[in-house]
Amino acid sequence: MSENNEYPQITAKNLIVNNSPHIQSPVTISSIMWEVNLALLPVIAMAVYNFGIRAFLIILLSVLGSVFAEYFIQTNLRRIPTTISDGSAVLTGTLLALCLPVAIPLWIAFLGGFIAIALGKQVYGGLGQNIFNPAHVARAILLASWPVYMNTWLKPGLGTNISTVDAVTTATPLGLLKEVAKNSDKVAELAKSGQSIIQYIFETLNINFSDMLLGLKIGGSLGETSKLAIILGAFYLLIRxxxxxxxxxxxxxxxxxxxxxxxxxxxxxxxxxxxxxxxLGAFFMVTDMVTSPITPLGKMIFGFGCGAITLLIRLKGGYPEGVCYSILIMNAFVPLIDKFCKPRRFGVVKPKVESVEAQKDKGASK
Amino acid sequence: MLAPKTFSGGIHPPAMKKTSSKAIVKLPLPDKVVLHLSQHIGAPAKCNFQINDKVIYGQILAEAGGFVSAPVHATVSGRIIAFGNFKHPLGQSTPAVVIERDKEAQEPIYTEKPIKGISLPPAEIMKRIKDAGIVGLGGAAFPTHVKLSPPAGVVIDTVILNGAECEPCLTSDHRTLLEQPEKVVDGLKLVMKVLNAKRGYIAIEDNKEDAIQVVDSVVNEAFGIDVQPLVTKYPQGGEKQLIKAVTGREVPNGKLPSDVGVVVMNVTTAAAVSDAVNYCMPLTEKTVTLAGECVKNPGNYRVRIGTTISDFIQMTGGLKEDVPLKKVILGGPMMGFALYDLNTPIIKGTSGILCWSEKEAQMKPRTGCLRCGKCVEACPMGLEPLILDALINAKRFEEAEKEGLLNCVNCGCCAYSCPGGNPLVQNFIVAKNKILADKKKQAAAKDNKK
Structure with missing residues (x-):
C-alpha cells in the first residue's frame, strides 16, 4: 500500500522510549551542593580575614578529610561509583571546619572531616540517608575527645601565622557570659553597681553589638563570628x-x-x-535538607526545638554554647515530626458546594 | 475581567511554546488512514464493514459499542483495505480499520447548510454530539455525550472550558482560541443548554494574553459566560486543579467533577461540539501542534484523524536531515507518551507531536533522594512523593495506599522537580496499576466464593 504513497515512510531507529515526564528541572543535587558551597564563600573569606592563613589550612584539611573518607569508603568498602564531585563531601568538610576553633591542631581538622563523612554519613548508607547532621556529629565527637583543643579561642586579627605559639587567647562572649553567670559574687557585684551583664562583657572584651554583627574582634569558631557574611550567603540561598x-x-x-x-x-x-x-547553625545546619523536616509546619517545630534547646544549654547547661547539640537532638525527632506534620491532601475533606452566585459575590468583594 | 486564579502546589516548567504565533494550517489529505476502534475511554466501537467496502468521508465507520463509547467516522473517502491490530498511541496494538483514499472521490461538504444549533431542543443537541463521535479532545478522550448525561439528581451549575494548555510546547488550544473564538463560545453555550447550567467559564492561562482578549470580546455576558484568566502554572489544566482554581470547589477523592456540580471540557472539544450541532459535522479532523528541533516546519496543523505520524510529519515538510531524531512524544512533555513506531496514527485525543533531538531528550542521571521536599512542594494533590516512593520500593503497597497513592493524578510534577532525577510518578503509575489489579483479583475471588 505504500508503493504509490506520496509521502515516504520515515524510518526512525533507536528512539528513546520512557515514561513521562520527558523534561526535568535543571536543578540537580550537585548544583544544590555547589551552590551552598558558593554561599559559604563570604563566611570562608571572613574566617581567613579574621584568623589568618591557618583558618584556610583548617578548612582545606577538613575538606580533604571529608573527600578522602567519601572516596575511600565508596570505592573500597561499599564498592560503588564515587560521588566526590557532587560537592556534598566538600560541603560537609567546609561546614565542620567553620565550626572549629582556629587553634586546633591541623591533624584534628583532617580527622574531623574524615569522621564527619565516615560516621556521620556513609555509615548510614550515604547521601540522603543520614539522620544527624554529619558536620555536627564530627564536631560533637571532637569536642568530647579533645575538649581543651576545642575550647581554646584565639583573638582574631592578631597575626596570620600558621603556628599558634605567639597567639593570644581570649574568651568567647558566650564563654564569658557562662563564667559570670556561674560566679554568684560577680553577679551580686554587677547588680550592686547597676551595670548589666552584657555591658560588663562588652567592656571586658572591648566589643559592641556592631562588632558582634561583623565578627571582627570576637573569639569563636572560624565561620560563626561574622554574622554579616553568613547573612550574605543565606540571602543567596534564599533567592535561589x-x-x-x-x-x-x-x-x-x-x-x-x-x-x-x-x-x-x-x-x-x-x-x-x-x-x-x-x-551559622540556623542558616546552614538547620536548613540541611537531609536532616530537617519536609513540611513548613514541621520545619517551624524543628526550628522552635533547636532554639529552645540551644537556649536551655546556654542558660542552664554545662556548655557555654548549645547550637550543635540542640540541632543533633532535634535531628533525632525529625522522623516523628514528619510523621505528624503532613501536607493537606487535596480532596480529603468533604467540600461544601457553594452556589456560584455566592462565589462571585466573594470574588467581587475582594 | 476576572482576576487570575490558581491552585496550590505545581511547578513552572519552561513554556517552550515556540509555535504559538503559527496559524493553523490545513494539511492535504493523506493517502491512507488508520482508524482505531478504541480512540476513547470505554467500549471499542463496532465496525460492520467488510474488506474492500467503499466508504464516504464522514460516514459512520464503526458504531458506538455501548453507552460509554463513541462512533468512529471515515475520515477520507475510499476503500477499506485492512482490518487488524495496529499500533495504538498508548502502546499496545489494538483493532483498527485502514482506508485507502480514492483520489477521485468527492467529499461531502458539511458547512454548506448551517442551522442555528442553539434553538434546537437539548435532546437533539445531545444526539448530534453523540452521532458526531465527539470525545474529550484534550487527551483523556472521554465520550462527550456521557459527560453531558449526569446521573439523575446531580445538578450541574457550572461548565468550565479548559483552555489552560499548561503543558509546555503545545499551542493547538491557544491557536483554536485565537482563530475560532466564536465556535468555542458557541460550543460552550450549547453544552450549557444541554446541562441547563447557569455559569460558564472559559479558563485560559495568563501567558496567553492575546487569547484572553480575543475570547473576552466574543463572550456574551448576558448568557452567564466569563473568561477566567489563570495563573500560568503546571498542572493548571488538570481537571481537579482547574475546578479548584475557578470555582474554589474541591472534587473529593474518588468522585467526579459532576459531584461538585461542574463539567470540564477542552476548548477544542467545544469547537467540535459547535460544528457537530450546527452542521451535523462528524469529528474527522484534529488540530495538532508539531514541534521540536528535528522538524523543518514546526507549527499548528489541521489534520485528518487516522493519518499516521510519519505521513503527518512528511506533509508538513518532513524532518531536518542534519538533526537526528532521538525521541517522539505524543502529547506534551509532562504527560505525553514516547513512541517507538512512527506508523502510529493520530487519534481523536492527539494534541501535539514533539520530535526531539538528543539534546532535547537528555535526562539527568539518578543521584538518590536528598529529602529536599521539592516533590512535596510541587505535588498538587498534597501527597509526599518521596515517602510514597520509599514505601513502593520496599513493596509496602498497603501503606503507600494509606499515604494517598491512589489520589495521584500522574501529572509528573514530582519527577520534574526532583533534583536527584528519581522516576517518582513513573514508579507510582506502576504501583497504582498493581494495586488496582490486585483489588480486581480480590473482588473476583470474592465473587467466585459466593
Whole structure:
C-alpha cells in the first residue's frame, strides 16, 4: 500500500522510549551542593580575614578529610561509583571546619572531616540517608575527645601565622557570659553597681553589638563570628530557593523571645541572638535538607526545638554554647515530626458546594 | 475581567511554546488512514464493514459499542483495505480499520447548510454530539455525550472550558482560541443548554494574553459566560486543579467533577461540539501542534484523524536531515507518551507531536533522594512523593495506599522537580496499576466464593 504513497515512510531507529515526564528541572543535587558551597564563600573569606592563613589550612584539611573518607569508603568498602564531585563531601568538610576553633591542631581538622563523612554519613548508607547532621556529629565527637583543643579561642586579627605559639587567647562572649553567670559574687557585684551583664562583657572584651554583627574582634569558631557574611550567603540561598525561613526564623524567634523573657531586656536577647554559632547553625545546619523536616509546619517545630534547646544549654547547661547539640537532638525527632506534620491532601475533606452566585459575590468583594 | 486564579502546589516548567504565533494550517489529505476502534475511554466501537467496502468521508465507520463509547467516522473517502491490530498511541496494538483514499472521490461538504444549533431542543443537541463521535479532545478522550448525561439528581451549575494548555510546547488550544473564538463560545453555550447550567467559564492561562482578549470580546455576558484568566502554572489544566482554581470547589477523592456540580471540557472539544450541532459535522479532523528541533516546519496543523505520524510529519515538510531524531512524544512533555513506531496514527485525543533531538531528550542521571521536599512542594494533590516512593520500593503497597497513592493524578510534577532525577510518578503509575489489579483479583475471588 505504500508503493504509490506520496509521502515516504520515515524510518526512525533507536528512539528513546520512557515514561513521562520527558523534561526535568535543571536543578540537580550537585548544583544544590555547589551552590551552598558558593554561599559559604563570604563566611570562608571572613574566617581567613579574621584568623589568618591557618583558618584556610583548617578548612582545606577538613575538606580533604571529608573527600578522602567519601572516596575511600565508596570505592573500597561499599564498592560503588564515587560521588566526590557532587560537592556534598566538600560541603560537609567546609561546614565542620567553620565550626572549629582556629587553634586546633591541623591533624584534628583532617580527622574531623574524615569522621564527619565516615560516621556521620556513609555509615548510614550515604547521601540522603543520614539522620544527624554529619558536620555536627564530627564536631560533637571532637569536642568530647579533645575538649581543651576545642575550647581554646584565639583573638582574631592578631597575626596570620600558621603556628599558634605567639597567639593570644581570649574568651568567647558566650564563654564569658557562662563564667559570670556561674560566679554568684560577680553577679551580686554587677547588680550592686547597676551595670548589666552584657555591658560588663562588652567592656571586658572591648566589643559592641556592631562588632558582634561583623565578627571582627570576637573569639569563636572560624565561620560563626561574622554574622554579616553568613547573612550574605543565606540571602543567596534564599533567592535561589534552596533554603527557606521557616526553620531559621522559628529558631531565631525562639532564642530571642526566650532570652528576652529570661534576661528581661532587649540587649540581653540581642546578645543571645548574635553570639556563638546561632546564625551559622540556623542558616546552614538547620536548613540541611537531609536532616530537617519536609513540611513548613514541621520545619517551624524543628526550628522552635533547636532554639529552645540551644537556649536551655546556654542558660542552664554545662556548655557555654548549645547550637550543635540542640540541632543533633532535634535531628533525632525529625522522623516523628514528619510523621505528624503532613501536607493537606487535596480532596480529603468533604467540600461544601457553594452556589456560584455566592462565589462571585466573594470574588467581587475582594 | 476576572482576576487570575490558581491552585496550590505545581511547578513552572519552561513554556517552550515556540509555535504559538503559527496559524493553523490545513494539511492535504493523506493517502491512507488508520482508524482505531478504541480512540476513547470505554467500549471499542463496532465496525460492520467488510474488506474492500467503499466508504464516504464522514460516514459512520464503526458504531458506538455501548453507552460509554463513541462512533468512529471515515475520515477520507475510499476503500477499506485492512482490518487488524495496529499500533495504538498508548502502546499496545489494538483493532483498527485502514482506508485507502480514492483520489477521485468527492467529499461531502458539511458547512454548506448551517442551522442555528442553539434553538434546537437539548435532546437533539445531545444526539448530534453523540452521532458526531465527539470525545474529550484534550487527551483523556472521554465520550462527550456521557459527560453531558449526569446521573439523575446531580445538578450541574457550572461548565468550565479548559483552555489552560499548561503543558509546555503545545499551542493547538491557544491557536483554536485565537482563530475560532466564536465556535468555542458557541460550543460552550450549547453544552450549557444541554446541562441547563447557569455559569460558564472559559479558563485560559495568563501567558496567553492575546487569547484572553480575543475570547473576552466574543463572550456574551448576558448568557452567564466569563473568561477566567489563570495563573500560568503546571498542572493548571488538570481537571481537579482547574475546578479548584475557578470555582474554589474541591472534587473529593474518588468522585467526579459532576459531584461538585461542574463539567470540564477542552476548548477544542467545544469547537467540535459547535460544528457537530450546527452542521451535523462528524469529528474527522484534529488540530495538532508539531514541534521540536528535528522538524523543518514546526507549527499548528489541521489534520485528518487516522493519518499516521510519519505521513503527518512528511506533509508538513518532513524532518531536518542534519538533526537526528532521538525521541517522539505524543502529547506534551509532562504527560505525553514516547513512541517507538512512527506508523502510529493520530487519534481523536492527539494534541501535539514533539520530535526531539538528543539534546532535547537528555535526562539527568539518578543521584538518590536528598529529602529536599521539592516533590512535596510541587505535588498538587498534597501527597509526599518521596515517602510514597520509599514505601513502593520496599513493596509496602498497603501503606503507600494509606499515604494517598491512589489520589495521584500522574501529572509528573514530582519527577520534574526532583533534583536527584528519581522516576517518582513513573514508579507510582506502576504501583497504582498493581494495586488496582490486585483489588480486581480480590473482588473476583470474592465473587467466585459466593
Amino acid at each position: 530557593k534552596h533554603i527557606n525561613l521557616y526553620a531559621p526564623g522559628a529558631m531565631f524567634a525562639t532564642v530571642f523571645v526566650g532570652a528576652y523573657i529570661y534576661g528581661g531586656d532587649a540587649d540581653y536577647a540581642m546578645f543571645h541572638l548574635l553570639a556563638g554559632g546561632l546564625f
